[in-house]
Amino acid sequence: MARQKGIIKLDGTIGDITFYKSKDGYLAREKGGIPADRIANDPAFQRTRENGAEFGRAGKAGKVLRNAIRALLQNASDSRMVSRLTTEMVRVIQEDVTNTRGLRNVIDGEAELLAGFEFNISGKLGTTLYAPFTATVDRAAGTLVANIPAFVPLNMVAAPGGTTHFKIVSAGAEVDFENESFVADSQATAILPWDANPTAVINLNNAVTANSTHPLFLMLGIEFYQQVNGQMYPLKNGAYNALAIADVDGN
DNA sequence: CACACCTGTAACCGTCCCAT
């Protein structure tokens, strides 16, 4: 086994050489591995294939959910969001007690675990919008409502420097994970001044299909603006805009 | 032999780099 004597410490693989750190220091060796067709066919890899199947299902589920709110995500997500969401989807799937290993899915899992998920790690709703809100999901009526009583923006919104205005946004999504389709609706307030004057009561009503049999998701977010010479500009390209899953009705 | 640590598999997307 090769031993690295130089000052350059590496971790990972370059070409066919793998570098890693062990308790004996930094080592390097030839890349190893398992032939792909063995993982695909060898009975010994049954567990591994089951993991793969569920992991893949989690990735797809995340994609459908993201697609449902793509427009909002454009203004409020970070580069690691996809992998964080995949992690959570795996957790959801692992809560499925109906199906056997490898066949577990989101629908029979605990989609409620996704409640509280933050789409933008550098602008979390939980540490931005302190005004209390209530989320109401009416499955029969097919409505997902975010209600925020009147509040003073300066006190209840921790806005990034440069903010002059903000907007509260919401989305309701009815997601069919099985068929990878969705019905979504989004609502937003007008652009409001970030000042000491109380807002009006905010009631964002998102409509999807009445009596749906699919999981329902309510997203709530905030977008920041800077007013320059009467024009509204998204603040720092939306780097600090927040968007989170406010409520989930898994069915 | 025990231990440590690697790899490939699943789906997806942002972020690089490189070549045209």
Place this chain on the structure above:
DNA sequence: ATGGGACGGTTACAGGTGTG
């Protein structure tokens, strides 16, 4: 400049291999 390709990050698992 633009497009394509590679890679990292997300989970859990089993097998392979060098070290001590």
